[in-house]
Amino acid sequence: MRVSKILNNNVVISHNELNQQVIVMGNGLAFQKKVGDEIDKSKIKKTFVLQTKGISDKLAKVLMNTSEIYLNIAAQFYEYAQSKLSYKLDEYLYIALTDHISFAVSRYKKGVELKNPLSWEIRKYYKLEFQLALKCLEVIEKKTGVRLGEDEAASIALHLVNSQLSGQNVTNAVQITEMVDTILSIVKFHFKVELDEESVNYERFLTHLRFFAIRFIRNEKLEDTADPFLYNQIKETYTESYQCTEKIATYLKNNFDLDLTKDEEIYLTVHINRVTDRQQKETSS
Structure with missing residues (x-):
């Protein structure tokens, strides 16, 4: 195994x-090494595979100002979360979490909590994502001695949610959460x-609702293959629920220019x- 790039x-x-x-980690692994040199396997502490093009370049930029301890935490959590989740995590999560955890710990040490x-x-x-993120806080505490608050677990959970979008912006996950929350509020009201x-x-x-919102973020359009007879039957059978669906459709059209x-x-x-x-029946009884 030879050095392809030194981070x-x-x-x-x-x-x-x-x-x-692959990313290879170990104390002094690159000391006095150059590209093409053989790696001392006895110094290797951790190895993980990269399949996404360009990830190593972005990691290199992050690690210019960040200790590799945070990459180690991110990699450990990535593997743990992937073993618990049904969807595949995007490898950009290595970068997003390394950067996020580093910044969160730095803020904590300065007495700044967001x-x-x-x-x-x-x-x-x-x-599930939130429970996994709480585990990440335990890893952070073990590796750094810093115990971050549960608001940070919520932020880490958002990174997990966003990762299934193959995106690089937590804004996507925020938008999904807000869309789901609003639709649920429409139903309750x-x-x-x-x-x-x-x-x-x-x-x-x-x-x-979550996967509907994810499709929207991904701009994935479904073909309209509905059976007209079934559509009319649903409208007539579940009149009240259909009226609620119309309100949701209006919200999506007005706020996202999205047609159901x-x-x-x-x-x-x-x-x-x-x-x-069931709730309606219980309320009326």
């Missing part, structure tokens, strides 16, 4: 026996009920009926 004294880019680009305005929503809508957040129907509805297909109207209406039916 700093302890981190180099190389290629493994499968010719995959509140995450979406912390409550993130805990509620992205429960329309039916004048509180939704049972522990119910299976709520989880299904929430999952549908008839397929999406059907899915939304059915999900809304499922998630509100």
Whole structure:
């Protein structure tokens, strides 16, 4: 294994026996080394594979002003989170988390703590990601001696959510969270009920909304293949839920210039009926 690029004294880019680009870490690994030199395998403490073009260049820029300890934390958490999540994480997460954790620890040491305005929503809508992020706080504390607050866990959870978009901007995850939150509020206001957040129907509805929002961010359009008979049947059978769907459609059109297909109207209406039916019955009984 030879040096392809030196990121700093302890981190180099190389290629493994499968010719995959890898990041190799170890104390003094690049000391007095140059590109093409053999890497001392006895010094290697951690290796991870990169499959996305350009990631190593961006990591190099981050590590110019950041200790590799934060890359180590990010890599450890990346592997742990990937083992727990059903979706594939984007490798840009290595960079985003390295930079974020470094900055968060630096702010903490200066006595500056930032509140995450979406912390409550993130805990509620992205429960698994938030629980994983709490584990990340434990790793940070173990490696740095700094215990960050749960607002930072919420921010790390957003990075996980955003990672499935193959994006490089947490603004995407914020927009998804706000869209989901507003749609849920429309449903609650329309039916004048509180939704049972522990119910299976709520989880299904929430999952549908999240991935609907993700499709929007990705600008993925669904073909309108709805059966006209089914569409009209849904409208007539679930009149109240369909009226709620129309309100959601108006919100999406006015705020995002997004037109719902008839397929999406059907899915939304059915999900809304499922998630509100029991609460309506309990309220009226």
